Amino acid sequence: MLSPAIQAEQEGMAEASFENMSRIYQMGGSEVRALDGVSISFARGSFWAILGASGSGKSTMLNLLGCLDRPTSGRYLLRGDDVSQLDDDRLSEIRLRSIGFIFQSFNLLPQSTVAENIALPLYYQGWEPVKSAERARELATRVGLQDRLAHRPSELSGGQQQRVAIARAMANDPAILLADEPTGNLDSATGLEIMQLLRELNSQGKTIIMVTHEADIAAFASHRLYMKDGRIERQEG
Amino acid sequence: MLIHAKHLREIQLGVKNLRQHKLRSALTMLGMVFGVGSVIAMLAVGEGASKEALEQIRRLGSNNIIISAQKPLEEQSQQTTRTFMSIYGLLYADELRIAESFPHVLRTVPVKIFRKAGRLGERSMDLRLLGTTPGWFELVKRPLVAGRALNPFDLQNSANTVVMTEHGARRLLAAENSIGQTLTLGGDAFEVVGIVRSDGGQGTGLQAPDQQIDAYIPINVAKARFGDITTQVSSGSRSRELVELHQIIAEVDAIDNVEATAAGIEVMLRRFHKKLDYSVAVPLALLRQAEATKRTFNIVLGSIAGISLLVGGIGIMNIMLASVTERTREIGIRRAIGAKRKQIITQFLIETMVLSTTGGLIGIAIGLLIPWLITLAAGMPTLVTPLSLILSLGISMAVGIIFGLYPAVRAASLDPIEALRHE
């Protein structure tokens, strides 16, 4: 156990921290402990890789971190605020202002252009169309897609689509970038390019928490978290 | 209004989403289009017809009682032998009795209808004539087009004067300058003194007796010159009829006395007529009846409208539910990015409202076009009331809200994590 003083100091620096967090699914008579009493603190500006077998609770943890889900019990402090028991509207507001999601399958709107996809969070933040188009172009430039703004996702390669998704995740300048197997659908060379982009964002100060199966992808992170049966098996870095 | 300026972006988004599925959106709207279109068209036809009917009845005068000669049923079916003559109808004495025994009757006007060969200048025609008194032109309002109507002196002097209707004037190729000319009727010379407007109406239960009448002459002249017997030749057989009067119009002093007086006249006629060779009609009663019919018509129309809009609404709901399922992943993405439930509801609701309102507007255009075409092609009167337009637009918007709400709420209540996992 850490002394209260050290814990407080850590919390002060923590981007996000779990205190005895559990997520339990009731399946008929039995219960599935997707996350089973996890306590951990993610420091500001750190880059984490979460590893573990399939079904070990990695996605569950990421969804809780991203306020897409609520814990069955425990406390979740996001920049010091307890957000574990907020209602749906408040959680949506936090996702809108402080979270950026990157998914394995990109999850872009197929009918919208690259620019519109990147600007989607700005639409919900109520930005002026002209300003948000400007910001979308800026973000597209950051991920090297400034000349693809009017394209639809289906006209882009997987790597390019994931870059659009990263640009969209960065649009609201989030506190944390959460990525669930961001390279899972990409070949290894493209995956490495995406990782370089993420490392660059991390070096600019963004906290990144990423789920992955692959050791060479996890090697990009400064910290590694190994999950097993809903618990933390061990921690590196 | 429901739509604020801040919803403009949502409307743009809705229009954009709908344009991505042009065919499907168009098909979805069809129900609304035809629902609204047919409702407006039907209302316009109904409104036009009933307005025409009411107008016509009103023109007969709501203070008037109209007593008509009626050929008894048994004589209508009888094979007419060469010598047979049917005697029926109203009597000159009936008019006197009505005028004298009912205190509320202000005046009476007799009507006698017959055919005679007529000639004006070079032109000869078989004419339908109406013998009456000057009171006719006041009781059954027939505006003057030229010259004058019959006047009391014509009657006093048994003058051979004739007033043509526009209808008759057209047939005889007469115009304003025909006034003063001689119209020969059955061999007698009559002076044309005026032209009055015809009653153009048709299709009501009660018709003025001067439908397709060519000209009016004083009744005493008609009686003296042409007698009471008419001979009709139809499909080879000749039938002869003796009818003194074809109609008597009685003007009553006040609307409240009309129905009681009509009942009294009926009782009196029954006493003097052995056969049922007359009928008593009250335009006021017909007016009420026509109004009641119109109300029924509107209720029936309203039900049809309701059903067609319901069908249109269910069509929209069906498509929107399918759309929600199809776009589950999109909903998940929007929620993950931070869209609130309310914003998802608004998005889908606005889409259905754009669909239904656009459908409604197109329906209104069609609903305006169809009555116009009907009037153009069939000459039927139609009337599109502003109320029917406002009502249908309002209803189509309401249909969008009512039938869009459930799919929208379903979309918003999806769990974002599961929605994202959806294929």
Ligand SMILES: Nc1ncnc2c1ncn2[C@@H]1O[C@H](COP(=O)(O)OP(=O)(O)OP(=O)(O)O)[C@@H](O)[C@H]1O
């Ligand atoms: N909605 C749900 N209902 C019931 N059980 C669930 C639900 N979501 C997750 N689980 C269970 O929770 C456990 C953890 O799931 P989770 O998705 O976090 O695993 P994961 O580590 O991400 O696995 P993978 O590497 O396959 O993505 C699993 O046993 C899973 O079956």
Ligand SMILES: [Mg+2]
């Ligand atoms: Mg997972």
